[in-house]
Every structure is written in C-alpha cells, then in structure tokens.
Amino acid sequence: MNTLIIDNKKGYGRKIKRLLEKAIADSSAAAIPTVLEALAELRHPHYDLIIIGHPFPEISTDEFLTILTNNNINIPVLIIDHDTTSTVALSDSLETCVFRIPADYVPRILPMIALETYKRCRLYNENRQLKAELNKARGNHKIVEIALNSNHLINNPLMTILGNAQLLLRDCEKSDTKTLTRLEKIEKAAKRIQEITLDLANKLDTSVEPEEMLKSSR
Known part of the structure; x- marks a missing residue:
C-alpha cells in the first residue's frame, strides 16, 4: 500500500x-x-x-x-x-x-x-x-435481441423477392436476355443478403444471459 x-x-x-x-x-x-x-x-x-x-x-x-x-x-x-x-x-x-x-x-x-x-x-x-460492466452487458444483450428481430423482419420480404425472382426466371423467355440478366442480378443480390442475415443470426445468441456474458469477458 x-x-x-x-x-x-x-x-x-x-x-x-x-x-x-x-x-x-x-x-x-x-x-x-x-x-x-x-x-x-x-x-x-x-x-x-x-x-x-x-x-x-x-x-x-x-x-x-x-x-x-x-x-x-x-x-x-x-x-x-x-x-x-x-x-x-x-x-x-x-x-x-x-x-x-x-x-x-x-x-x-x-x-x-x-x-x-x-x-x-x-x-x-x-x-x-462490476456494476458498470454488467449494465453494459445488459445493454449489449438488448442490442442482440433488436438485431435478431431486425434480421427476421428483413428475411420475410427477402424471401418474397427471391421467390418471385426465381419464378420469373423460370418463366422468362430465353430470348429476353436483358430481362434475364436483371432477374439474375436480383436473385444473386437476394441470396447474398440471405447469407449475411443467416451468418448474423448464427453469431448472435440471446440464450446467454448478461451475467454469463460478463463472466466470459473477464
């Protein structure tokens, strides 16, 4: 001392x-x-x-x-x-x-x-x-919940976009190359967003309580 x-x-x-x-x-x-x-x-x-x-x-x-x-x-x-x-x-x-x-x-x-x-x-x-760190962990836990909810909200319309793009691709005339190219771009972009949201969902875990998050960070 x-x-x-x-x-x-x-x-x-x-x-x-x-x-x-x-x-x-x-x-x-x-x-x-x-x-x-x-x-x-x-x-x-x-x-x-x-x-x-x-x-x-x-x-x-x-x-x-x-x-x-x-x-x-x-x-x-x-x-x-x-x-x-x-x-x-x-x-x-x-x-x-x-x-x-x-x-x-x-x-x-x-x-x-x-x-x-x-x-x-x-x-x-x-x-x-410790109390400050616990409050921070609780805040992070809330952010995780919001992120997962947003992820779900993104995926719902995304599936509609992807599904319709694939249907249009199937029905589109092969000779209409311009439309085919645009639909393929839509499909590719939708799949990329789907991959990102899936990866985010896998990384986020709301089953871990803030107290456990705090222990694992120390």
Missing part, C-alpha cells in the same frame, strides 16, 4: 510515515508539507491512500477534496481530526471514500484504520466497476 501524507506540521508527517511503514507489511509512504506539492505529486497517481494530518493553511480540506473529484483522482482520503470531540467515522456508503480518525487515536489504531480504509474503498470501486 502506497500512502501520500500531507501535513505542514514539522515532523508530524514523518511520524505518520514511520508508523505506517512499521505496522503494515509491504507498505511505503511519502510525507509532503503543502497542498501544491501534493497536487503535483498526484498528477501521476500511484498512491492507494491519502492521509491529511492537519488543516491546510492554503485551502480548506473540502476545497482540496473538490479538487480531487474535479480531476478524477479517485483515491481514498483519511483525515486526522484534531477536534477532541470527534470519533472514528468510516462511511457505510463509501460513495466518497473519505474517512476521519481522531488525532488521539493515531498512535494506537491509525495503521489498522488506514488499511481498512484502503481495502473498503478498493472493494467499493471494484463493485462499482
């Missing part, structure tokens, strides 16, 4: 960094003192979690979160709250992936809360992606 710690209080960010790296295996953390440096770092995000240690002097925390949202930076944020009356807040909806932990709790449970925040947000994002 890679963590970006933003804190302007001298030594506090490094303290959090040491705490996380000691408690969480295979983790690394970077401590940055200013919002501007943090935003520059997040242009190429490779972090799994952002921790805000103290309120920013430049902008409010809410403004910072808005900047993240506007720039499509979907990284969970853990805010260390220095209000002594606050409690640990892990959102159930996970829609924003922003959580708070009282500063007094930091030495005891920060690594656990940080890891839990990261895991829960990752799970939320994976579920959201």
